[in-house]
Amino acid sequence: MFLAIREIKHSKLRYFLVIGVMFLIAYLVFFLTGLAYGLAQDNRNAVDQWKADNILIAEDANDNLNMSMFPIKTYEEVNAEEKAILAQLPAVVSKKGTKETINAIFFGISPDQFLVPKIETGRMFETKNESVVDDSLRNQYGLQIGDQLKVSGSNTEITIVGFIENAKFNVAPVFYISMETYQEIRFENTNNSEDIPINAIVTKGKVSNLPDNLEKISIATFINNLPGYNAQVLTFGFMIGFLIIIAAIVIGIFIYVLTMQKTDIFGVMKAQGISSKYIAKSVISQTFILAFLGVGIGLLATTVTSYLLPAQVPFETNSLFLTAISGLMVLFAVLGAFFSVRAVVKIDPLKAIG
Amino acid sequence: MSAIEFQQVKKIFKDGANTIEALKETNFSVEKGEFVAVIGPSGSGKSTFLTIAGGLQSPSKGRVLINNQSFSDKKEKERAKIRFKEIGFILQASNLIPFLTVQDQLVLVDKVRKKKHIENQLFQDLGIEKLVNKYPEELSGGERQRVAIARALYHDPSIILADEPTASLDTEKAYEVVEILANETKQKQKATIMVTHDLRMTDFCDRVFIMKDGILTRREKL
Numbered sequence: 001m002f003l004a005i006r007e008i009k010h011s012k013l014r015y016f017l018v019i020g021v022m023f024l025i026a027y028l029v030f031f032l033t034g035l036a037y038g039l040a041q042d043n044r045n046a047v048d049q050w051k052a053d054n055i056l057i058a059e060d061a062n063d064n065l066n067m068s069m070f071p072i073k074t075y076e077e078v079n080a081e082e083k084a085i086l087a088q089l090p091a092v093v094s095k096k097g098t099k100e101t102i103n104a105i106f107f108g109i110s111p112d113q114f115l116v117p118k119i120e121t122g123r124m125f126e127t128k129n130e131s132v133v134d135d136s137l138r139n140q141y142g143l144q145i146g147d148q149l150k151v152s153g154s155n156t157e158i159t160i161v162g163f164i165e166n167a168k169f170n171v172a173p174v175f176y177i178s179m180e181t182y183q184e185i186r187f188e189n190t191n192n193s194e195d196i197p198i199n200a201i202v203t204k205g206k207v208s209n210l211p212d213n214l215e216k217i218s219i220a221t222f223i224n225n226l227p228g229y230n231a232q233v234l235t236f237g238f239m240i241g242f243l244i245i246i247a248a249i250v251i252g253i254f255i256y257v258l259t260m261q262k263t264d265i266f267g268v269m270k271a272q273g274i275s276s277k278y279i280a281k282s283v284i285s286q287t288f289i290l291a292f293l294g295v296g297i298g299l300l301a302t303t304v305t306s307y308l309l310p311a312q313v314p315f316e317t318n319s320l321f322l323t324a325i326s327g328l329m330v331l332f333a334v335l336g337a338f339f340s341v342r343a344v345v346k347i348d349p350l351k352a353i354g
Numbered sequence: 355m356s357a358i359e360f361q362q363v364k365k366i367f368k369d370g371a372n373t374i375e376a377l378k379e380t381n382f383s384v385e386k387g388e389f390v391a392v393i394g395p396s397g398s399g400k401s402t403f404l405t406i407a408g409g410l411q412s413p414s415k416g417r418v419l420i421n422n423q424s425f426s427d428k429k430e431k432e433r434a435k436i437r438f439k440e441i442g443f444i445l446q447a448s449n450l451i452p453f454l455t456v457q458d459q460l461v462l463v464d465k466v467r468k469k470k471h472i473e474n475q476l477f478q479d480l481g482i483e484k485l486v487n488k489y490p491e492e493l494s495g496g497e498r499q500r501v502a503i504a505r506a507l508y509h510d511p512s513i514i515l516a517d518e519p520t521a522s523l524d525t526e527k528a529y530e531v532v533e534i535l536a537n538e539t540k541q542k543q544k545a546t547i548m549v550t551h552d553l554r555m556t557d558f559c560d561r562v563f564i565m566k567d568g569i570l571t572r573r574e575k576l
Contacts (some may be wrong), residue, residue: 275431
């Protein structure tokens with residue numbers, strides 16, 4: 001540490017530049033992670049809020065909620081610790097009197113089952129055509145409680161009565177509505193028939209009995225099979241992974257070049273009897289310091305950035321991910337410095353004399 | 355007891371089909387408190403002699419003892435340990451670490467041997483107490499060599515090996531440096547070997563050897 005720190009102090013500009021490069025790569029990695037995580041959350045956080053274990057959907061729907069359709073009476077045939085019906089409908093809404101359209105997704109639920117969301121402000125829907133909605137509609141579109149929304153292709157008008165946090169599905173804000181409202185929008189009439197089609201039954205705990213036409217899939221599988229979800233996560237994941245490796249290579253090269261420049265100095269040190277181990281340790285600890293500072297400043301910049309980004313950007317940070325990625329970046333950078341250790345060991349102290 | 359002793363030491367290099375005897379069979383020893391010079395033109399085998407003395411390379415035949423203990427027979431790692439403890443090196447101009455202050459050059463020695471740094475008289479003795487916070491690049495050639503002497507003496511080795519310590523200095527500064535080296539050798543009872551091509555610097559030496567074509571011979575006092 002002693003040599004490492006003294007040298008950084010002495011050659012401030014040189015090491016400032018190395019830290020700068022490390023910072024830029026770390027910043028890019030964190031930024032991408034934030035976007036990837038934010039986008040992933042926008043796909044799934046409505047589902048996560050259910051805290052459910054399994055979802056039952058039609059067997060021939062290929063795990064796709066959209067394609068699943070079965071009559072509501074099937075609900076009675078399911079035996080589970082907790083169960084709740086779910087009807088879903090993608091729709092386009094707009095505030096009455098304006099032309100701005102919003103892609104949304106309606107979740108028809110039963111207010112006495114566990115899918116009822118946690119209300120942040122306002123109240124739960126009570127009568128027909130009331131809805132509690134994701135708060136991005138307030139933050140991004142400026143909608144308020146009491147606002148009336150037109151649903152495209154339907155005569156129904158929906159009134160916002162409450163907001164909920166983090167309720168997006170497939171990157172669209174979720175509108176929780178009653179089954180009655182759902183029928184009104186979808187079929188323009190309401191009845192209490194047993195044949196009303198729903199899309200899924202969400203369950204908690206053990207499912208002991210299941211009709212033949214339904215398939216039980218875990219929530220995790222369900223999320224992974226959301227259209228486009230896996231592709232997004234994989235794409236971002238690979239980009240982030242490669243960036244971490246590139247960062248390691250870049251800092252490894254820097255440290256190698258700096259080590260080569262110090263061959264004479266290290267040669268003299270070895271002639272004086274200072275061991276390769278001591279010198280190598282100092283090279284490694286220097287790399288650790290540089291990577292640590294670069295990544296640290298990157299984290300700081302990411303935090304600042306997250307406050308400055310507009311609400312439309314699906315940027316979300318997760319301290320667990322950031323910690324893990326920071327750790328990986330520092331670890332890989334230090335691994336990159338091991339190239340230089342070989343160079344240090346090979347330096348011949350004889351060259352220092354004569 | 356000799357601080358350093360060469361027993362029938364020989365160094366042969368192979369250059370293709372030829373063998374070059376860089377150092378012919380040499381018997382040589384230096385006592386504590388003795389200041390010895392080895393002079394000779396470049397290519398005469400001086401450097402080979404000094405690097406074998408310092409354990410940076412092994413002799414082809416014979417052996418080197420330090421304080422009556424075997425040295426040249428040991429493995430490189432062991433030799434480095436003994437070197438660090440028993441030998442102080444003073445090299446031409448570049449043996450100070452450029453990114454350490456004068457003070458830190460000595461602190462490094464403590465860091466390596468894992469001891470607490472203790473202020474001492476060395477800087478005052480060598481007249482460089484005002485330079486402790488300066489970097490080598492801010493020092494003159496003479497000052498730099500004084501610091502190098504301080505660095506070599508700091509861990510209290512029994513042997514000082516000086517490789518052309520006056521190479522980059524003018525005559526006046528060179529005399530000063532060699533005089534300091536001679537005084538410290540006497541005062542602190544070191545065995546000092548100075549390799550130089552500069553005949554003028556031998557005035558302070560107890561014994562002078564001449565190296566020519568790998569043969570080391572004593573020069574009688576004039």
